[in-house]
Amino acid sequence: MTKTPLQFRHNGREVALFVDGGTNLLVVLREMLGDVTPKFGCGQGGCGACTVLIDGEAHLSCLTLAETVEGRAVETLDGIKTGPNLHPLQQAFAEGFAAQCGYCTPGMLMAAKALLDRIPQPSREQVVEAISGNICRCTGYEPIINAVLAAAASRRASA
């Protein structure tokens, strides 16, 4: 089976590699690029733990054929902080105890980032909708929703 060349932007950095046919983006990120922030959960599109942004839109990396990101920009949790400074969403999650076991957290943060990039000051309903494809079995969701709203408020305060 021949391998296919693949080139895309990973958290602002151009990467080039060869992939087997049918490889999904999550495998490329975790096993070939060493970015283990997106998690493997269900492999079926049901849990959202593997959520990444492709050209700014939330996608499930486990259901994304690697070849389809050729020439596109892929953003993962690994790339959202600025130097030593956490992203406002990460800060709000930490301060609001929005992570317990933490397995869903990278997907939750990327789903929330897709929302705040599009709607900087979302309503509570918009936050609920934005994370509706991400399952958390620990928190009961309330601390997560509150953390996303707190991150939006902190951005407003610092603007």
Next chain:
Amino acid sequence: MPVTVKTFQALSEVASALSSDRAARYLGGGTLVMRDLNEGDVSMTTVVRATDRSLQTIDGSGARVRIGAGVTFARVLAERDLGFLHPAARSIGGPAVRNMGTVGGNLFAPAPFGDFTVALLALDGLVAVQGGFGLRDMPLEEFLQSRDRQAGALVVAVSCIRPASADAFRYRKISRIKPKGGSVITLAAHVPQSGGRVSGARIALGSMAPTAIRAKGVERALEGRPLDASTINAAAAAASEGTAPTDNALASAWYRREVVGVHLRRLLSGQES
């Protein structure tokens, strides 16, 4: 297991690649095919992709709207002309699934999925299929009845009528997890009225059979009658006629048959679920 990925520009080449290889599957948004690959489906050795831009076009200006098979649910939601389809598009997955899942792929989604198809079925949906002998339109109902034999066909677009009025088309998905979740039952009703009587009723149900189905007993109960309480009761009584639901983790077949009439009555009466 690695598979061969073939990418074509021309739709005729895609159709040819699919029809010549029984182990080939067409990849649209990936939510069905990649899931099968992740689960180790060894029956698939080739994945076929198309880059033709026509798969991404939406023509929502006329009385019959046409949506390219590669259009995602997020794009449907961004299209003001397709407002009547927004409730159906919004009922599917979370934002990431809607950024990936396509209108064409939804035709192949097994129960308890495929909710958008239920809406299209109630709006006299047509499926544009590219085969070896060119492009042809096929009634959605006929397409669904032979869906298992359509694996080698390439769906290029779907079309449906625009509802007679905003009130004439109603859609509801009953699910345990809100706002998303697999369907217990999905209902779509197009009930245009003429002179105070229903004329041309189309009722479609999801998760009440292996594919979306028309509820023809309900349509007969509504046709030519005013949409009043007695007509709605007669329609609700006929709701489980011709259905063949199955048990799954969301609901049993028995439960689905028991409650489909209740939800249909609420939908037709304009009540909340």
